[in-house]
Amino acid sequence: MSSQRIATVQPVDEGDATGKVAEIYADIRATKQIDFVPNFWRVLATNPAQLETVWTSLKRLMHPEAVGRTSALDPQTREIIALAVSATNGCAYCINSHTAAALKHGLDRSALGEVMAIAGLFNMTNALADGYQIEPDVKPPLE
Amino acid sequence: MSSQRIATVQPVDEGDATGKVAEIYADIRATKQIDFVPNFWRVLATNPAQLETVWTSLKRLMHPEAVGRTSALDPQTREIIALAVSATNGCAYCINSHTAAALKHGLDRSALGEVMAIAGLFNMTNALADGYQIEPDVKPPLE
Amino acid sequence: MSSQRIATVQPVDEGDATGKVAEIYADIRATKQIDFVPNFWRVLATNPAQLETVWTSLKRLMHPEAVGRTSALDPQTREIIALAVSATNGCAYCINSHTAAALKHGLDRSALGEVMAIAGLFNMTNALADGYQIEPDVKPPLE
């Protein structure tokens, strides 16, 4: 079965998935309510332990309701964190994916501009605080 | 007037500030409602244009009410972005400062754990998506 | 009015700009002496506060003469810093833009090689000094 080249490895097509991988593919489609398995997961599936590790972590943190957990953060805020991290690291796949998810969760393009502007701002201040080796003047309050 | 060594340069003490620097120091204390000027700003003041550039940006984005602007994000969410970026970059000064600010804005230590866990998660997925050079399968929807 | 897709958001075309955005677009063209508004600024314009914050900072630091300021660094050196940072972060847009600007300011391709070689070298030594957690043996002299 042929597959379009999308990465440095040949991804595992949905039609070729068996056992644990097929199970996780089904869980991804059900949990995310989508009708295909994104490239990211099909590439991780080239090593099933990797697929399971990453999916278990992401499901627990980003889909808490699916594991019976209550999150202190709403879905939009969780995607905002994903975006801020991905912009800082410059990860193209992740930026595309999490921008789409954030917009789907109601962030409009002006609010996206605030997220980006603030993420950009702190990349600037981080370089400055590190660049001068400034000592903390504040310790977070301990409860 | 002596000053403790806190950086690679000698910071400008509040008592030594004059002109534009003194004005900005006063604005920092008033806008942030604190009674001292943090190390970060006293170090930037070694070059007044730098102090003005960074303070103008931070004031506009993090204290929108002070410039008559309405932000689409609440103060806690803005500090969450600051924390996610600072954790990704590993900036000690910034992490201390923004953890304190986030707690002050009502994030408790369990919610802080969610912010960190999610920031950590996406540092992992960013390395994976980049490490395999995975092609985006989604384009953010254009309005 | 249609616009080519160039980012995760739809940029604001010059013909669609009004008010504050149109003003800043005009200032960008005049200050940079170019006859179009680069993609970067047209994307930032999706949130006018973001456009204003970033343009104000960049204008003050990279076009000091336009704000009546004197810089201690010449334009080529400023572009060299931009390049070294952008190479370290691997930002494609920025590398293209600042390589072009540095060449325009008189850096030839052999000198560009020195900038890159030195930026590369210190990315190596940074990883080594951090990787061994080496303690500083020198404190910068305080004036």
Place this chain on the structure above:
Amino acid sequence: MSSQRIATVQPVDEGDATGKVAEIYADIRATKQIDFVPNFWRVLATNPAQLETVWTSLKRLMHPEAVGRTSALDPQTREIIALAVSATNGCAYCINSHTAAALKHGLDRSALGEVMAIAGLFNMTNALADGYQIEPDVKPPLE
């Protein structure tokens, strides 16, 4: 012979250096015109091939006159690149060392502020250009 712990490994003291390591130590003192071997080099010496690789590279690029080479960049500009990279990466040892070197080469603390402000600025714009996945609108001119 005892040695203060300064890193994750025990550095090679000057009195303990023999053969290739002793030779390179002497070259470092002579080339840099200093009377001690900095921690960085004494730590790298725990693997002589590593010491030789890094010293050979740094000597060629940062002390071109010592290898009969002409550099297109002056010593202060070379240290500015080192600083901009080290601030971006947040490397404490390197920031201390290169701030001291830049000041020694005539950069004063106000000019240092410009280097930092510009390095900070482009860490911001890098995050923005990456965070929106903006396409280059310019290709550097080829000679």
Place this chain on the structure above:
Amino acid sequence: MSSQRIATVQPVDEGDATGKVAEIYADIRATKQIDFVPNFWRVLATNPAQLETVWTSLKRLMHPEAVGRTSALDPQTREIIALAVSATNGCAYCINSHTAAALKHGLDRSALGEVMAIAGLFNMTNALADGYQIEPDVKPPLE
């Protein structure tokens, strides 16, 4: 029960751990064959879901025998990867911890020098390849 301040939050002491956290603490001590719970895990425990997510991932990947899995990599190679990543990111806690673990798994300080030298080298070539925006000339062979 009092606890030394070791982070931006108050860690959960072993004596204070109950339920899921106490279970994971016991699993960490047993799996790693150590008689205390490292700071890292006691800090993550401030949010039990975070502790569980990270420990489950790390246990599966770094202690495969404990979950009945066979790894294609030996323990020393796994620690070498941890070190190379931590040196690249400049994470102090992680560098200390993984240097100790790598030495425990038989890497001596000369071999550690090779790991560091190679990690340093590729931080240099990464900056160069990115800094020039070089196009890949090779595609990894697909099986």
Place this chain on the structure above:
Amino acid sequence: MSSQRIATVQPVDEGDATGKVAEIYADIRATKQIDFVPNFWRVLATNPAQLETVWTSLKRLMHPEAVGRTSALDPQTREIIALAVSATNGCAYCINSHTAAALKHGLDRSALGEVMAIAGLFNMTNALADGYQIEPDVKPPLE
């Protein structure tokens, strides 16, 4: 002689190389046992000192047998380090090149999955340890 555009600068074609550059090109082909000079080296050749610095370092560390040196690490492990660093930095050229090299040295796609999963894991734990500013609880043993 024309050359396809592959970078921000015009690379030096093999047919145009003379003197030191031609010598190094020949050494690259011989040492790596390939019949062409990769883009990376043809771009570095735009500044011969840069080409020599980087090639000398890479040859010594990655082709130790070619300089009569014995390495404590086997070739596959050396490529694994290259991959872990390149995935962390998100360098496309380097990821392609080192994935190909690692596969050539016998790493199969499942083992590649372990390398990536572990590199990803430690990018997560690095962000967490830094994000909480956790103090080291372990010092690497000194021999």
